[in-house]
Amino acid sequence: MWVIGPLGFTAPLILWALAALPVLWWVLRAVPPAPVRRRFPGVALLLGLRDNEAETDRTPWWLLLLRMAAMAALIVAFAGPVLNPVQREAGTGPLLVLVDGSWADARDWPRRQERVASAIDEAARQGRPVAVALLSDPPAGPLAFQSAAEWRQRLPSITPNAWEPGLLSEIWARGQTGRFETLWLSDGLDRPSREGVLAALEARGPVRVFETGRPVTGLVPATHTDGALTIAARRAGTGSVAEANVLAIGPDPSGIERELSRAPVTFDAPASEAQAGFDLPPEIRNRVARFELEGVRSAGAVALADDGLRRRKVALLSGREDREGLQLLSATHYLRQALAPVADLIDGTLTDVVLASPDVIVLADVARLTVDEEEQVQEWLARGGLLLRFAGPRLAASDLGRTQDDPLLPVRLREGGRTVGGAMSWGEPRRLAPFAAGSPFFGLAVPEEVTVTAQVLAQPDPELGERTIATLADGTPLVTRKPVGDGQVVLIHVTANAEWSSLPLSGLFVQMLERLAVSARTAHPSAADLEGTTWQPVQVLDAFGRLGDGGRLGAVAGPDLAAALPSGAVSAELPPGLYSDGDRRLALNAIGPDRVLEATQWPDRIVVEGIVALHEHSLKGALLAAALVMLMTDILATLWLTGRLRRGVAVVLALVMLAPGAARADDAFAMRATVDVVLAHVLTGSPQVDQVARAGLRGLGDVLYNRTTIEPAEPVGVDLERDELAFFPFIYWPVTADQQMPSPAAYRKLNQYLRTGGMILFDTRDADVAGFGGATPEGRKLQMLAQPLDIPPLEPIPADHVLTRTFYLLQDFPGRHVGRPVWVEAAPPDAEQAEGMPFRNLNDGVTPVVIGGNDWASAWAVDDRGVPMMPVGRGFAGERQREFAWRFGVNLIMHVLTGNYKSDQVHVPALLERLGQ
Numbered sequence: 001m002w003v004i005g006p007l008g009f010t011a012p013l014i015l016w017a018l019a020a021l022p023v024l025w026w027v028l029r030a031v032p033p034a035p036v037r038r039r040f041p042g043v044a045l046l047l048g049l050r051d052n053e054a055e056t057d058r059t060p061w062w063l064l065l066l067r068m069a070a071m072a073a074l075i076v077a078f079a080g081p082v083l084n085p086v087q088r089e090a091g092t093g094p095l096l097v098l099v100d101g102s103w104a105d106a107r108d109w110p111r112r113q114e115r116v117a118s119a120i121d122e123a124a125r126q127g128r129p130v131a132v133a134l135l136s137d138p139p140a141g142p143l144a145f146q147s148a149a150e151w152r153q154r155l156p157s158i159t160p161n162a163w164e165p166g167l168l169s170e171i172w173a174r175g176q177t178g179r180f181e182t183l184w185l186s187d188g189l190d191r192p193s194r195e196g197v198l199a200a201l202e203a204r205g206p207v208r209v210f211e212t213g214r215p216v217t218g219l220v221p222a223t224h225t226d227g228a229l230t231i232a233a234r235r236a237g238t239g240s241v242a243e244a245n246v247l248a249i250g251p252d253p254s255g256i257e258r259e260l261s262r263a264p265v266t267f268d269a270p271a272s273e274a275q276a277g278f279d280l281p282p283e284i285r286n287r288v289a290r291f292e293l294e295g296v297r298s299a300g301a302v303a304l305a306d307d308g309l310r311r312r313k314v315a316l317l318s319g320r321e322d323r324e325g326l327q328l329l330s331a332t333h334y335l336r337q338a339l340a341p342v343a344d345l346i347d348g349t350l351t352d353v354v355l356a357s358p359d360v361i362v363l364a365d366v367a368r369l370t371v372d373e374e375e376q377v378q379e380w381l382a383r384g385g386l387l388l389r390f391a392g393p394r395l396a397a398s399d400l401g402r403t404q405d406d407p408l409l410p411v412r413l414r415e416g417g418r419t420v421g422g423a424m425s426w427g428e429p430r431r432l433a434p435f436a437a438g439s440p441f442f443g444l445a446v447p448e449e450v451t452v453t454a455q456v457l458a459q460p461d462p463e464l465g466e467r468t469i470a471t472l473a474d475g476t477p478l479v480t481r482k483p484v485g486d487g488q489v490v491l492i493h494v495t496a497n498a499e500w501s502s503l504p505l506s507g508l509f510v511q512m513l514e515r516l517a518v519s520a521r522t523a524h525p526s527a528a529d530l531e532g533t534t535w536q537p538v539q540v541l542d543a544f545g546r547l548g549d550g551g552r553l554g555a556v557a558g559p560d561l562a563a564a565l566p567s568g569a570v571s572a573e574l575p576p577g578l579y580s581d582g583d584r585r586l587a588l589n590a591i592g593p594d595r596v597l598e599a600t601q602w603p604d605r606i607v608v609e610g611i612v613a614l615h616e617h618s619l620k621g622a623l624l625a626a627a628l629v630m631l632m633t634d635i636l637a638t639l640w641l642t643g644r645l646r647r648g649v650a651v652v653l654a655l656v657m658l659a660p661g662a663a664r665a666d667d668a669f670a671m672r673a674t675v676d677v678v679l680a681h682v683l684t685g686s687p688q689v690d691q692v693a694r695a696g697l698r699g700l701g702d703v704l705y706n707r708t709t710i711e712p713a714e715p716v717g718v719d720l721e722r723d724e725l726a727f728f729p730f731i732y733w734p735v736t737a738d739q740q741m742p743s744p745a746a747y748r749k750l751n752q753y754l755r756t757g758g759m760i761l762f763d764t765r766d767a768d769v770a771g772f773g774g775a776t777p778e779g780r781k782l783q784m785l786a787q788p789l790d791i792p793p794l795e796p797i798p799a800d801h802v803l804t805r806t807f808y809l810l811q812d813f814p815g816r817h818v819g820r821p822v823w824v825e826a827a828p829p830d831a832e833q834a835e836g837m838p839f840r841n842l843n844d845g846v847t848p849v850v851i852g853g854n855d856w857a858s859a860w861a862v863d864d865r866g867v868p869m870m871p872v873g874r875g876f877a878g879e880r881q882r883e884f885a886w887r888f889g890v891n892l893i894m895h896v897l898t899g900n901y902k903s904d905q906v907h908v909p910a911l912l913e914r915l916g917q
Contacts, residue, residue, distance in 0.1 A: 007619075010080030017075045021068055063637055070630035077623035093205070094129045094145040094180040095119065101134030102164040103299035103590050104187035104216045106543040109160060112185050115210055117155060119183050124148035131180075132158065135165035135197065137572065138172040145180070160543035162299040162590055163570040169193055173200035182207045188216050189236055190598040198606075209608045211600070218300030218591040219246065219291055222278075222309055229278040231291050231303060233265045234591065237599040242267040245294040246276040250287035250305075254768060255874045256816070260284055262294070272597065282344055286310045292545065299576055302545040304587035306578065307517070314339055314360045314518060315346040315353035331364040331392065334504035335496050338513055354380050360518050361385065364496040365392025367400055369408070378407055382485030386583075388518060389489070390496040391456040410467050410482035410489050412459035429453045430472040432503075435532070439469040440515045440582055441479075443532020443558065447506055452478070454500040455493040470512075479512075490516060517583035525565075525586075530558025533581050540577035541590065550577050561586060568592030676713035679893070680728040681857075683717040684739045690717055693734050695869055696857025700889040702866060707890060708807065710897065720746040725753040730896045734857060735764045737777030741784065751790045754848040759896040762786070764853035767817035778853070791849055796821040803847075806891040806898070813888045814881050815854030816872050822852040846899055850892065859885035 002012035009015065097119050099105065105112055116132065123130045129145035132155070170193040182201045188211050201207050215235050222231040231246055248261040261284070263276035280288070288309065293301035316339075318331040339345060343360075346353050350369065353361065354376045361377070366389070369377065381387055387408060389395075401409045429451035435441040458464055458477045470479035481490045494501040503509050511529065535558060537550030556574055558581070563569070568591045570576045576590045591597070602608050679701060681693035697715035704710040718725065720742045725731065731753075742750065754760065762785075764778040797803055797813065801824060804810050813822045825847035858870040859882050872882040 008082045010082065012079060014075060014079040018072060021072060063634065066630055066634055066637070070627045070634065073623045073627035073630065077620045077627065081619040081623065083617040083619055092126075092128070094131065094143075094178070095123045096143060096180050096182045096201075097130065097132045097185070098182055098201070099132070099134050099158075099160075099185045100165060100187040100189075101136040101158075101160045101543075102187050102189070103160065103162050103543045103545075104164075104189050105160040105185075106298040106545070107216075107296055107301075108212050108214055109544075111212060112210075113155065113158075115185060116158075117152065120148045120152050120155065124152070134158065134161070135169040136161040136163055138165075138169050143176055143180070161572070162541050162543045162576050163572065164189065164191060165193055165197075166569075166571060167193055170196035170200070173197040176200065176204060179205050181205045183210065184208065185210045186600055188212070188214070188600055190600045194600065198603075207606060209602055209606055211608060215242070216300070216597060216599075217244065217293060217296060218298070218597060219293060219303040219589075220591050220593050220595070221303050221587065221589050222291060222305065223593075224309070224311075229280065229285060229288075229309065230275055231278070232273050232275045233267075233293060234273045234595075234597045235267060236272070236597040238267075238270050238272050240267075241269050244296075247292045247294055248278055248280070248288045249292055250284075250289040252287075252768075254817075256768070257289070257871050260288060282311060282313070290547075297544045299541040299543055299545050299590040302541060303589050303591075304541070304576075304578055306585045306587035308587075312343045312359040312518065313346055313356065314343045314362060315348070315350075315356070315358040316362050316364070317350055317353070317366055318364045331390070331496055332362070333497060334509065335362060335364065338510045339518070343518070351376060359386065361387050362496075362518070363387070363389045365390060365394045367394045367398040374408065378484070381487035381489065384486040386487055386517065387484075387489045388516065389491045391491070391493050391500070392495045396456045407484065408489060410480040410491050411464055411477070412461060414457040414459055430474060430476070432478065433471045433473045433475070435470060437532070441470055441512055443530065444508060444511050444515070445528070445531075447508060450501070450503050450506050450508060452494055452501040452503070458493070515584070525562050527559035527562040530562045533558035535561050535579035535581045535586060537575070538578045538580045538585075540575045547577070550575075561588065564588055564592075566592045566594040568595045677710055677897070678713050678728060679715045679730055679732070680718045680725075681715065681732040681734070683719050684734055684736045686736050686739070689734050689736055692861050692870070693717070693732055693857045695861035695863065697732060697860070699860040699862035699866075699868070700886065700893070702862065703860075703886045704890060704893060708894065710893060712893075720750065725749050725758065726756065729758065730893060731758065731760045732857060733760050733762050735762060735778045735782045735785065737781050739781065744788075747788045751788075754790060757846060758848065759846055759892075760849050761856070761892065762849060762851045763815075763856055764851075765816075765855040765858070767815070767820035767853040767855065782851070789849075793826040794823040794849070794851065795826040797824050798827065801827075803850075803888075803891050803895055806894040808887040808891055810884065810887060810891060812884060813852070813854065814859070815852075815856035815885050815888075816858040816870060817854045818881065820853050822850060822854070824850055846896055854885075856885055856889065860889055 002009045097116050099112065099116065120130055120132075124147075128148070130148045130151045131143040131145045132151050133139055133143065164187075173196070182205060184198075184201070184207060186209055198207065215237055217233060217235045220232045220234060222229050224230075229248075233244060233246065235242070243264060243266050246263050246265055247259050248263075249257060250260050251257050252260075261278055261280060263278055265274040265276045267274045278285075278288075288305050290305055291303040316332045316335055336345065346356055346358055348356075350361075350373045357380075361380070377385075377387065389409070395413075399415070400406055401411070401413045402415060403412075405412060431448065432446045432450055432452070434446055435444055452472060455472075455476065455478065458468075458480060464477065464480075467480045467482050468477040469481050470477075472478055477493060479490065479492050481488055494503060496504060498505055534555045536555045537553045539547045540550040540553065541547060553575070556579070560574065561579060564574055565586070565588060568576070568589055570588060570590055574588065576588050579586045579588060679697040681690070681697055683690055684693075694715055694717060701712035701715060704712055718728070718731065750760075762782055764776065764782050766776040766778045769776060799811065803813075803824065812818070859872050861869040863869050868882065872878045872885070873880075
């Protein structure tokens, strides 16, 4: 390639033809000007005379210049002009394509895959062996260079990880041998191991770097600030103002995950951090499962919420009134001091607080409960509540749990108690024994100053050992626990104040409450706090910020988890996600509060492409088009000079009309819609709703393809104002509150479509908040949309409608939501049930409209891999609901394509009778 500044030529020798342009100056003087016509009768005498010498006038200079410009454009075009040519030196030897492969790569992973594929293809043309490696998951040994074709097949299986490269990547790079060239696809984040890896690679050969230049942004864990939630967004690099939205995601009351709130964040030009605040009611705040940066698909853009953000609702009840002026002797004083900063405290009677659905009920020296109160507490416990009871004089003096097990006590109690100097006396106050393995308190340090002077004793039953989770130095049970339904009852055998023990005066008391999940820390626990605990990953994040099951991963030690929390030091052995220890939850995020995002600063000797690199643009097509335009202009100018412009224009127009041009968009649309069965959806103007509708019809099409003989093509969106509707047997219309009303012309098309056998499924998608009607904005919009339509009388689907048996036998028609009626064309008044048939002869054709609000598209929707996009219900019941939604969709399409063939079965008895059978 020959390069002149920003312009290059792939075939520069053709440019020598420009030297012939002066010769063309004389060759192109072929067209004389038009003669001037004058009528002179004497000219008739000259007829038949011939002039032996013909002389033409010169072609005008501007026409010659136009012709020469056209020829010059053709010559330069065939020379292969390229704007901003990228000159790549042909490499030799092995090529290593090294990818950071961290969560920061996930946002633009397709673009990185394209760059890797381009490098592999280039190496294949040059016959070079290739190796592809991820720094976040380096190979176990030295590089294995293979043919480019083998790596090209394996490329789709390479995906980024949810953690960043660590020290292992530097050790791996130093262990490589031999010479090779490296193309390093950087994620744009600076880290300590990068310099060591670069030095090791440069020792093996030249290094080139690719970076997309897109800013790397992420979220750090949220914190409590003045009663509100505050979350910080960080970015690598500064210099420009940027705005984004932070979404709070969590389950709604029906268990469906959705956006609960959002808050904007704005990065000032010099700032690398911006904060967003969420002032949410406790009920909404405790539902928040995670925070996300809108539009960013990476694990770093997700901040998971754990117990630190969920302030538990704790009800405190005491068996005696607090004595005025003696707060330190109050049965609940130390509990309030310990729980007020980290929990929402509830006061009132036991009946009132149970109705408030608290997470924990604390009974401080409460002995007897009424029968109604016991039933309410037992029902609350069965739903997963925690009943924490403290002993005291009232409990010790009562006969509660003496002769038989009490459902609200973990163990049976002895009469009286044990005190210093009492009937069952100690010589001196007793200290606590170290917490045993298996106890929720295991690992907590026991201060020597914590002593017990009195307690209630447990009966030595066979279950006492397994229900004891803390003891005194002499083995006497101090804390016992028993499961009740999904909840549990815990009894601390001393008072909640300092009358019987110094435990409430110590920091151990707060730590024990935390381990029992009565409270949660607002800050990350230290290694000492988690000493002796084991945490099992429940859900883990992948690089794209999606949560998956973590049950297959091994448990991790508490100190290791605590050490990773501040910086977000995640790895393959400790991936980001939610970890549990009993009832407690801890979130390990990809970005910890101490992690600072910094952009990479490459040395001047390293060639970095992709940041400010200009893309190649071939100018051949533009020059050929310009030459064609100039030649067409030359033709018109020649016709004008010769006086034959009018005839020439007619010929040119005829050629243009007869020339085969590109197919019109309408023709292509019609061809696509008529060759195969195509399901369509109405374009509402909302990109999110339209995307879900398209994905829903794609998922329904996959089910039809796998289960029936229908093989639908890719669904399309239709514009009611522009597109023809007659091509589609079925149209899905998701109703939004703000979509535009169709024009009168569009309504004429819609009515014609409904009259000629088409079906429209109107979906208000609001069944989770209201029934069909005017109670929601979508319901009111549907009434406005349907008013100009020629819709027959409607009724809820009867049990014997043909839609209940077209393919599957159905009685319910759920989508993402359930429980709302689905409306179809009403049956004729004279519909009768034939003898021997289980259903009536209902409407003889296809119902033109089906109306409901169960959000079927969300239940049908699948992504490009065929995985459902939207959650439906909970667990197995939710997947069963999705299955019935798919079955309803199959019945719907079979009904619209086959009409009333199922209803025709009512005529079978009459036909058999006529045939004499």
